[in-house]
Structures are given as structure tokens and as C-alpha cells.
Amino acid sequence: MTDRPRFHIIHGTPAPQTEAEKVRERVRKAPKPRTMPQCHRCGGREYVETKIGIGKTATKQRVCFLCAMKGERVIM
Structure with a gap:
């Protein structure tokens, strides 16, 4: 067996803030x-x-x- 590298968590840049996401946060x-x-x-x-x-x-x-229209079941 070959040694496989393990996954490492890196701190990357955050996802870009779109206009729709800004409205959702508000x-x-x-x-x-x-x-x-x-x-x-x-x-x-x-x-x-x-x-x-x-x-x-x-x-x-x-x-x-x-959320249901997107196919997700989110209970309120």
C-alpha cells in the first residue's frame, strides 16, 4: 500500500459577497x-x-x- 496524504484544512479567502447574499443577510x-x-x-x-x-x-x-422550491426541506 502506498501512503496517501491526509486532508488538511487551509484558511482560504471567504466566498465573494454577491448582491443576493447581501439581501439575504439583511x-x-x-x-x-x-x-x-x-x-x-x-x-x-x-x-x-x-x-x-x-x-x-x-x-x-x-x-x-x-427552500422547498429549491428541493430542500427546511422546517421552520
């Missing part, structure tokens, strides 16, 4: 009303309520609509 930092849920990933306030199961054992969850 929305995330905005004050959040208690009655309105907000996604921790994208900062969106739109959600779809999903229901898993039937009857009394059903579990309801709020899934971020904007």
Missing part, C-alpha cells in the same frame, strides 16, 4: 415578529404546512416554501 438580521415564523436558512417568511399521518397521531410541520 433579511436574516431583520427583527422577527413572534407571530410570524422565519426560515433560518434563507430568511423567507412563506411556508407550507405539511401533515404526516392521519387522525390524532398526525404531525404538522411548517416547511419553508422558498
Whole structure:
């Protein structure tokens, strides 16, 4: 067997700040009303309520609509 080098963590330059990312950061930092849920990933306030199961054992969850459109399931 040959010796394989191990991975090393390097401190590179941060990712460039795009205009869209600046807006997302501003929305995330905005004050959040208690009655309105907000996604921790994208900062969106739109959600779809999903229901898993039937009857009394059903579990309801709020899934971020904007993240769901990208194919991600983010529970608010």
C-alpha cells in the first residue's frame, strides 16, 4: 500500500459577497415578529404546512416554501 496524504484544512479567502447574499443577510438580521415564523436558512417568511399521518397521531410541520422550491426541506 502506498501512503496517501491526509486532508488538511487551509484558511482560504471567504466566498465573494454577491448582491443576493447581501439581501439575504439583511433579511436574516431583520427583527422577527413572534407571530410570524422565519426560515433560518434563507430568511423567507412563506411556508407550507405539511401533515404526516392521519387522525390524532398526525404531525404538522411548517416547511419553508422558498427552500422547498429549491428541493430542500427546511422546517421552520
